[in-house]
Amino acid sequence: MAVLKADNVTHYFDGLAAVSGFGLNLEPYELVGIIGPNGAGKTTIFNLITGVYKATQGSISFEGREIVGRSPSVITALGIARTFQNIRLFKELSVLDNVRIAHYARVRYSPIEALLHMGRFRREEEEIIGHSMDLLACLKLDAYADEVSKNLPYGLQRRLEITRALATRPKLLLLDEPAAGMNPNEVSQLMEFIKWIRKEFNLTILLIEHQMRLVMNICERLLVLDFGETIAQGLPREIQNDPRVLEVYLGEVQF
Amino acid sequence: MDTPPIKQILEKLETKRWLFPVLLIFVFALSLVIQQFELLDPYIQLIIMYVGINIILTLSLNLINGYMGEFSVGHAGFMAIGAYVASFLTVKVFPAYMAGWLFPAAVIAGGAAAGIVGLVVAFPSFKTRGDYLAIVTLAFGMIVKSVIENIDALGGPRGFLGMEKLSTLPWVFFWVLLSVWVIRNLIYSNFGRGVLSIREDEVASDLMSVNTNHVKVLAFTVSSFFAGIAGALFAHLLQFINPRAFDIIKSTDILIMVYLGGIGSIAGSVIGATVYTVLLEVLRPMGIWRMVFMPLVLVLLMIFRPKGIMGLREFRWFVPARDMLASRLWREKKAGT
Numbered sequence: 001m002a003v004l005k006a007d008n009v010t011h012y013f014d015g016l017a018a019v020s021g022f023g024l025n026l027e028p029y030e031l032v033g034i035i036g037p038n039g040a041g042k043t044t045i046f047n048l049i050t051g052v053y054k055a056t057q058g059s060i061s062f063e064g065r066e067i068v069g070r071s072p073s074v075i076t077a078l079g080i081a082r083t084f085q086n087i088r089l090f091k092e093l094s095v096l097d098n099v100r101i102a103h104y105a106r107v108r109y110s111p112i113e114a115l116l117h118m119g120r121f122r123r124e125e126e127e128i129i130g131h132s133m134d135l136l137a138c139l140k141l142d143a144y145a146d147e148v149s150k151n152l153p154y155g156l157q158r159r160l161e162i163t164r165a166l167a168t169r170p171k172l173l174l175l176d177e178p179a180a181g182m183n184p185n186e187v188s189q190l191m192e193f194i195k196w197i198r199k200e201f202n203l204t205i206l207l208i209e210h211q212m213r214l215v216m217n218i219c220e221r222l223l224v225l226d227f228g229e230t231i232a233q234g235l236p237r238e239i240q241n242d243p244r245v246l247e248v249y250l251g252e253v254q255f
Numbered sequence: 256m257d258t259p260p261i262k263q264i265l266e267k268l269e270t271k272r273w274l275f276p277v278l279l280i281f282v283f284a285l286s287l288v289i290q291q292f293e294l295l296d297p298y299i300q301l302i303i304m305y306v307g308i309n310i311i312l313t314l315s316l317n318l319i320n321g322y323m324g325e326f327s328v329g330h331a332g333f334m335a336i337g338a339y340v341a342s343f344l345t346v347k348v349f350p351a352y353m354a355g356w357l358f359p360a361a362v363i364a365g366g367a368a369a370g371i372v373g374l375v376v377a378f379p380s381f382k383t384r385g386d387y388l389a390i391v392t393l394a395f396g397m398i399v400k401s402v403i404e405n406i407d408a409l410g411g412p413r414g415f416l417g418m419e420k421l422s423t424l425p426w427v428f429f430w431v432l433l434s435v436w437v438i439r440n441l442i443y444s445n446f447g448r449g450v451l452s453i454r455e456d457e458v459a460s461d462l463m464s465v466n467t468n469h470v471k472v473l474a475f476t477v478s479s480f481f482a483g484i485a486g487a488l489f490a491h492l493l494q495f496i497n498p499r500a501f502d503i504i505k506s507t508d509i510l511i512m513v514y515l516g517g518i519g520s521i522a523g524s525v526i527g528a529t530v531y532t533v534l535l536e537v538l539r540p541m542g543i544w545r546m547v548f549m550p551l552v553l554v555l556l557m558i559f560r561p562k563g564i565m566g567l568r569e570f571r572w573f574v575p576a577r578d579m580l581a582s583r584l585w586r587e588k589k590a591g592t
Contacts, residue, residue: 050462076464090455092567096582101452105464107445111473114444115437121444125577128445133585145582168464 001064003028003172003204004049004080009058011048018044019228022058024206026172031198031205033215033236036225037248042208043085045225046174049206050082051075062172077105081170083161085177085208091150095141095160098149099132102167132167138200139163155186159193166201173197175207179214187211191218216240224248275572279432286424300424302536304492307427308485309528311434313512314521315481318438320510321518322447323474324454325380326389329396330482330509333369335501336399337483338490339409341365345491346417347408358421362430362487369483370476372399377475381468384457396506403498414497415490422492430488434481435573439521441477443575450474454519511553517563522570527563 004026011019019041026032034042047053049060051072060068067075081102090098107128109121136142139159144152149160158178165173178194179187191214198205209215215222216236224232224239226248232239239245289295295303312334319327344361345354354361379391404412441447449470452460461467490496508531516527534552538545556563571579 052458052462071466072458072461073464073466076462082462084459088456088459090452090459092455093451097448097451101448101460101465102463104445104449104466109445111441111444111446114446115440117440122577125444129577129581129585133582137589142582142586145585164463 001028002026003030004060004062004206006045006049006060007058009045009048009055009060011044011053012056017228019048022048022228022230024223026204026206028204029198029202030221031194031207031219032221032223033219034206034208034223034225035210035212035215035239039227040225041228042225043176044228046082046176046208049075049174050080073105076168076170079169079171080174081165081168081172082174083158083165083176083178085180087154087157087161089149089157089161089164091148093149094145095136095147095149095152096129096132096145098160098164099136099167100128102164103128103132105168135163135167139166154181158182162197166197170201170203172204172206173201175205175209177208177210179209179211182211184213187214190214194218283425283428286428290424301492302533304422304424304427304488306529306532307431308422308488308492309509309512309532310431310525311481311485311488312509313516313524313528314434314438315478315485316509317513317516317518317520317524318450318474318478320513321520321523322442322454323450323471325384325471326386327392327478328389328503328506328510329376329392329394329399330478331501331503331505332392332396332399333373333479333482334486334489334505335403335496335498336369336372336479337362337365337486338496338501339365339403339415339486340368340483341487342415342418342490342496343409345419345421346415354419355421358426358491362426362484362491365487366480366483369486370480373475373479373482374472376479377472380471380475393503396501396503400498400502403501410497412498414495416495418491418494420491420494422488427488427492430484434484435521435525437477437481439573439575441473442521443578446470446473451519514563515553515556517566517568519567520563520565520569521573522568523563523565526565530564 002025004024006022006024009019009022010017022045034045036042044053048055051067051070051074055068059066062078062080065078067078090101107124109124113121133142133145136145141156141160141163144156149157152160179190182190194205195218197203219236222233222236222239223230224245231244231248232242289300312330316327316330319325341361341364344364345358349357349361376392376395380388383391403409409415442450449460449465449467452463452465453467453470457467512527512531513524515531516525517523535545535549538548541548
C-alpha cells in the first residue's frame, strides 16, 4: 500500500493557483525528490501534506487515511514529520528539550498527574528522556544535550532539526532543502546521512532540493514543478534530459 | 568519566528533600504565630500580603506572557472577577458567622469563575496572536470593568464593601506556595514544554505534534484561575473593591512586575513582584515623584537588562532534579550498563 497518495491536489492563494493538479504516489521506503525553480510551489506541497494549509481541492491520504482538513499536530502524530527550509528550532531551549517536545503526542498522563508527580507521569517522563537521549546519541548529538540550541553551529542545527523530526517517530519524513547553505563536502556527507537515516529508521523520504548533485545521486524518482504544475516526473536520468525541464531551468532550448 | 559529583548532587537532593517541606511548615507556622500574636507591625504585615498577592498575579501572567510568549494586557479583568465573585459570596451568600470558615471556598470559587472566563478568552488565541491578541485581552479587561459598573447588586461604579478582613498572612502564604507549586510542576511537564514551544515557534510546535489549542486553553485557564485567586485575596485584604481598582493601570502594574522580574521564570516572578511592591512602598515619601522614579528604573532596566532580572533563567531549587540532571543521569546509566 502506498504510504502517501496525493490525488489532483490544488491550492489557491487568493485566486492564484500555487499548486494545481498535483499527484504523487509514494511507496514504502522510497526516496523521492521534488525540484523546480523558486516559487514553483514546492514548499506549498509540504505545507499541504502536513496540514499547515488545507488543500482547496483534491485528496491526500496517508496509509489509506484521508488527511486533508486535519490539523498539523494530528497529521504529525499519524507519522509524517518534516524539517524546514530555514531552520525552525526552539531556539532558546536546550537541545534535549527540543527533542523532548517532539514526544508530545505520545504522552498519556494528564495535567493533574503531572501536577501531583504521580507514577505514570514519572514513568513516562523517564521514558521520554531516555528515548530522546538515545536518539541524540544515535545522531551523535548527545554531547550537546544541555546546550541552548541556538548556540549550535549551523550544520548541527540542521542535524538537530532532523533528530527532532525523527523523535515524533515518523514513517514519512519530509526534508525541505536539507542542503541549503552547505559546501560541497558537507553535501556529500549529507547524502550519506540521508541514506543512513532512511535505513536506520525505515523511512520513506520526500525531499525538496536545489542541489542537483544531491538530488541526482540519492533520489530514486524526481518530480519537477513549475508554476504549481508538475511538468515532468521519472528517473533522475530521464529528468536530466527532458526538454521541458531544461527549458524551465535554462530557458528555451534551440534544437 | 569525570562525573563523580553527580552522585553527590543526587545524595544532596535526597537528603534535602525533607528540608523543603520542613522549612515550609516552619514559615507557615511562623506566619500563623505572627498573625495570632501580632508580632509584626500591621503595616509591615499588609505589605507582606501585598507582596504575596502580587507574586501570584505575576506568576500567573508570566505563564501567558513569559512562558507562552503571548501578550495579554487584560489580566486585571480576571482579578476583578475573582475579587467580586469571592466578595459577593462572603458578604451576600454565606451566613456571616460562617464567612470565616467558608473563606477558602469563596477564594476557590473566585478563582474558578475567573478560570472559566479565561477558558473563553483562550478561544480567540487559537487564530490570533501578538498585537492582535493583546487588543482582544485589552477589550476583555474593559468589558469586565464596564459589566461590573452596570450591575447594581455589586455596587456598580461605587464599589462593593462589607467584607471582613479574611486574608491573613498564613492564607496568603498558602496560596503563594500553591501557585508556585502548580506552575512549576506544570512547566516541567509535557504541557509546559508545549507552552514553551509555542513561545519559540508556534508553527514548528504544531508540526512537532503539540496540540497548541489544548495547551493554550490550559495555560489561559490556569493563569486566570490564579489571577482570580489573587483578586479574592486582594478584596478580603482591602475590604473594599471598586471597578476602577481593576482597570488598565492595574494590568500594566502586573505587566511591569513580569518584565522587571524576567519572563519565563518563577524566581523572576517572585523577585519582580517583591522588588516592585516594596520599592513603591519605600519610595512613598517621594510623593508624586515616585511615579517618575519607578518608570525611570524600568527604562534603565530595559536598556541594560532587557530580559529582566531573571529572564529565562531559574533558581536551581525550582527545577526538578529529573530535568536538571536529565542528560547526566542518562550518561551515568549508560556508563553503568
